[in-house]
Amino acid sequence: MAFKYKNELFKTVIFVALYVLLGNARSVQENPVVPGAVIAVNMVVPVLAGILYGRGQGLLVGFFGTLLAAFSPIGSAFEIAAIIPHSIMGFLAGYFKDKAPTPIVACTLFIGHLLNIIMFVLFSLLPISLVADGQFWMGLLYETFIGIVTIMILKGIITLGRVKS
Amino acid sequence: MAATTNTIVWKIIIAIFVALSVLFGLFFYFSGIFVTIIVGFALIFIAEKLMKEYQKSIAKYQFKLWLRKLVGFGLVLFWLIVALLLVGQSVGQLASAVEQFAEGESVTGLLFSKVKDKIPGYIQQHVSHEEFRKFEQGVIGFFSGVISQLSFFVANGVLIIPLLFYLYFSRWNRLKKDIYAAVPKEWQGGFLRATSEISRQLHDFFAAKVIESTIIGAICCLGFYVAGLKGWLILGLLAGFLNIVPFIGPIIGAIPPLLFAALDAPIVAAIVVVTILIAQLVDNLYLIPFMISSKVKIDSLLSIILILVGAQLLGPMGMVFAVPVYLIYKIVLRESYRELVKIYG
Numbered sequence: 001m002a003f004k005y006k007n008e009l010f011k012t013v014i015f016v017a018l019y020v021l022l023g024n025a026r027s028v029q030e031n032p033v034v035p036g037a038v039i040a041v042n043m044v045v046p047v048l049a050g051i052l053y054g055r056g057q058g059l060l061v062g063f064f065g066t067l068l069a070a071f072s073p074i075g076s077a078f079e080i081a082a083i084i085p086h087s088i089m090g091f092l093a094g095y096f097k098d099k100a101p102t103p104i105v106a107c108t109l110f111i112g113h114l115l116n117i118i119m120f121v122l123f124s125l126l127p128i129s130l131v132a133d134g135q136f137w138m139g140l141l142y143e144t145f146i147g148i149v150t151i152m153i154l155k156g157i158i159t160l161g162r163v164k165s
Numbered sequence: 166m167a168a169t170t171n172t173i174v175w176k177i178i179i180a181i182f183v184a185l186s187v188l189f190g191l192f193f194y195f196s197g198i199f200v201t202i203i204v205g206f207a208l209i210f211i212a213e214k215l216m217k218e219y220q221k222s223i224a225k226y227q228f229k230l231w232l233r234k235l236v237g238f239g240l241v242l243f244w245l246i247v248a249l250l251l252v253g254q255s256v257g258q259l260a261s262a263v264e265q266f267a268e269g270e271s272v273t274g275l276l277f278s279k280v281k282d283k284i285p286g287y288i289q290q291h292v293s294h295e296e297f298r299k300f301e302q303g304v305i306g307f308f309s310g311v312i313s314q315l316s317f318f319v320a321n322g323v324l325i326i327p328l329l330f331y332l333y334f335s336r337w338n339r340l341k342k343d344i345y346a347a348v349p350k351e352w353q354g355g356f357l358r359a360t361s362e363i364s365r366q367l368h369d370f371f372a373a374k375v376i377e378s379t380i381i382g383a384i385c386c387l388g389f390y391v392a393g394l395k396g397w398l399i400l401g402l403l404a405g406f407l408n409i410v411p412f413i414g415p416i417i418g419a420i421p422p423l424l425f426a427a428l429d430a431p432i433v434a435a436i437v438v439v440t441i442l443i444a445q446l447v448d449n450l451y452l453i454p455f456m457i458s459s460k461v462k463i464d465s466l467l468s469i470i471l472i473l474v475g476a477q478l479l480g481p482m483g484m485v486f487a488v489p490v491y492l493i494y495k496i497v498l499r500e501s502y503r504e505l506v507k508i509y510g
Contacts, residue, residue, distance in 0.1 A: 018387075021387070157379055
């Protein structure tokens with residue numbers, strides 16, 4: 001695993017903090033299709049960590065970010081159930097980072113959402129009848145699309161800062 | 166090395182100094198076009214870096230040339246649409262916030278009525294509603310001026326920036342050769358050294374400024390988003406953009422988000438204040454000492470003096486362009502002196 005150095009630890013801490021911060025953002029809106037949940041803008045953070053620094057960072061940011069967010073003011077049962085899905089999602093983003101272009105790798109967000117739904121249904125946080133509704137999947141696709149766009153914007157900004165002139 | 170006593174050298178140096186001053190005088194007189202050209206070059210810098218990065222990342226997939234171009238064009242189009250949608254949404258949020266906050270009353274009137282009870286009596290005697298209104302009028306006047314100037318720059322930009330992109334990406338090498346060929350032979354060495362040095366130093370300076378603004382803008386956008394500030398995107402971008410202006414830029418950039426936050430809720434205002442402080446700390450403790458200083462090697466006291474002189478002569482624009490103008494003067498005069506000493510002894 002790439003996680004060996006102080007620099008990596010620092011980056012992981014920053015991304016975990018970013019995850020918790022975004023989860024608690026006051027601009028975050030309620031999810032129109034999943035009652036009691038919010039639009040998970042912060043799900044982009046483990047994917048971004050994976051894309052930028054590899055599967056180790058993606059996994060750690062997904063795990064610790066979601067864990068800490070679960071105990072933050074916004075924390076709920078949804079966050080606890082999402083710890084493993086988000087860790088897997090970050091890991092997958094890191095795994096595919098050199099194998100496909102960024103927008104395609106960012107689609108691991110959708111896998112994260114799918115795993116989330118499985119966990120929510122298993123923990124009875126989400127009625128199965130809701131999952132059968134077409135509107136639900138449209139909402140999910142919309143959320144994934146917003147996430148992919150956000151990842152591309154953030155990747156663009158970070159790339160600009162990293163390119164040596 | 167002792168300075169030359171040859172009067173011809175000094176006469177020519179003075180003539181070059183005057184010519185440069187006239188050139189910059191013209192530039193600043195037609196400041197609308199000058200600023201648009203600078204913005205155009207900043208955009209070219211960003212586009213060039215992103216294109217290099219795009220070529221590097223797409224090279225892995227061995228796409229055919231037409232497919233690379235198509236993907237690149239698609240990405241540019243995608244970014245334009247996303248930027249327009251996001252900025253449009255943010256402007257809409259701001260407009261509705263203003264309407265919501267200032268229904269039939271001035272913004273400062275509302276702000277004053279909110280904070281009136283919390284102001285101690287002895288301060289209330291000195292700070293009246295009128296003071297707030299004057300402040301509001303000043304701020305509104307300033308930003309109306311900025312917006313009208315911006316619309317002028319946008320109109321200029323639509324005409325000039327595509328032309329600059331065309332010249333830079335398809336004719337730049339040929340243009341350089343033509344200009345070089347027009348220079349007398351004995352001056353060609355010095356001319357080449359001076360132009361490449363000017364190009365490198367200006368490139369580094371503006372690259373540093375673009376990166377600094379991008380990072381500050383990103384921090385502000387993130388903080389304002391976390392705060393739940395209406396119009397967080399546009400206010401964050403504005404704060405990043407105004408950060409280019411040394412000293413007063415960060416203060417001017419902080420006023421609009423602080424006003425909107427103060428009208429919203431105390432927690433929003435607190436997070437906005439913390440965000441601005443963090444952005445300034447990152448800028449002053451990390452970006453300027455470690456990133457900007459390594460790119461722009463100029464004495465800090467001298468840069469402060471230059472900025473103050475620039476501000477006195479040309480206002481905010483003078484503050485932004487004081488350092489690059491100084492760099493051009495320095496390099497042109499130094500190289501001219503070297504060449505003249507070689508020729509006249």
